[in-house]
Amino acid sequence: MESTQHTQAKAGSAKHVRICESRDIDVAEIWREVVERARLTAGTEPGLSKLVEDIVLSRSGLGEALAVRLSRKLAREDMTREELHPLLFDVLNENPWIVASAARDLQAIVERDPACDSPLHPLLFFKGFLAISTYRISHQFWRARRCALAYYFQSLASEVFGVDIHPAAEIGCGIMLDHATSFVVGETAIIEDDVSILHEVTLGGTGKATGNRHPIVRSGVLLGAGAKILGRVEIGEGAKVGAGSVVLNDVPPHSTVAGVPAVVVGLSSSFSPALDMDQRLVCEAVRRRESEASQS
Template sequence: MKELQHSTDQPASTNITQPLAGCSADVPEIWQNLYAEARQLVADEPALSQLVHDVILSRDSLAAALGTRLSRRLAREDMPRDIMEPLFTDIFLKHPEMVQSAARDLQAMFDRDPACDSPLEPLLFFKGFLAITTYRISHQLWLDGRRWLALYLQSLSSEVFAVDIHPAARIGCGLLLDHATSFVVGETAIIENDVSILHEVTLGGTGKVTGDRHPIVRSGVLIGAGAKILGRVEIGTGAKVGAGSVVLADVAPHHTVAGVPAVVVGQAREDNPAIEMNQKLDCRGGCGI
């Protein structure tokens, strides 16, 4: 792990063996570090002082900072910031587990992305983090029975971040959504904790089947750019999906698949590919698929 250099209802599933739990984080410490980073940022780059003061330095908590940052990005004429910001902040304050999940996401991006030098960068600039945090709000609204508002936020996120996640999907914490453009997640998809996903990945359905029809992605999975995983297939714990693959069948834990359609090409060398971010295919006897 990198160290900081500065001080409606969700459909039930019968195929879930691991709950989306274990998302605790030391939010006060993370907030203190973000605040210190923000003060240094203003000293180093005064041109960003208005943004940083508004999002971080004038706030008293990560919950408030999240509500402010998202409302700055998503506010529109039909829902201006003076309506959106208190709505978002109130949801975060009422559901501290959402703030803990966001903190885990910030830490995951800092730990796994070599281009990220501080957790402050995703909070301010990374649309993958902002999109997944918007999803977390829409998911809570969905659970609260506010279906139309949840779908409105899904639509906004798709427009602003080019990320389309249905609010009924179930997503854990510690998610690295790298680059994020064209990431699509269907209504009944499930993503467990500590997963890393690159851009242009689709977790979709097939045809017009109803019910549980989207993929389950277990903890520790690494999904390469452009992969399409379709149907109620399960990507097992610690598996790897090669870039550009089309996955139509279950993938066993700690196996590597690639190709169109995807086939097993080896076993993941890492215990947790999502953490290691090694996208080599681990092929047996070469990768002549």
């Protein structure tokens, strides 16, 4: 079992921030599931056998496999696969929290995405997972004050995956970034553990302000496709933001907001919308009628 804890509470947030808090994850078990499905895939899909062999079956663990997958995806004339692979392997080997975080992300995707029944598939094919993993590496370079490399990997992720996350942003574990295209995260944004995010979401600023100027997204939040959250607003724990909404003010915990600008339209459909992925917007009046009908 490995711990994913790696950061402390972010300055500028009055409340404790849950960023990869101690929650053990059995990385070895996730890896066993990846290998088992890889063997099945290699046997049933000959066209993918070389890919599966290179990324999974010839590797000793999830960290090594992730280094290979990302080096294949991100390689270019600037930095070849032969140059990228040892760099990524060393970062992952020296920072096991990144591998543990990736394992939690894989687990989250399998649990929340009905289109995914194996952690192999995100590792090989899901650009949301690969983009978050690239961010985690760029974030480690940022923490080590290797800012040029951090920006380099940010730009690679933007070009290859269509996802632009500033390496200084703080992002927790158990993140499901579904579809991922056009996901943008600003420098001082904070995303806590166990958050689910659809495509075209922006966590942005409101202009040229400096300091803590990007949103805080608390644990259990579900951000619908196309949501734009601007400024140092806080999306409370277990809240839901409807698709296409523009959020300019704090969102209370366990509430649902929608619209342009977004307003509270009711309560969240569950304690943790991120986990059940229910994107329906049920306003309070409708909820009350349904409750009265069920009791009559």
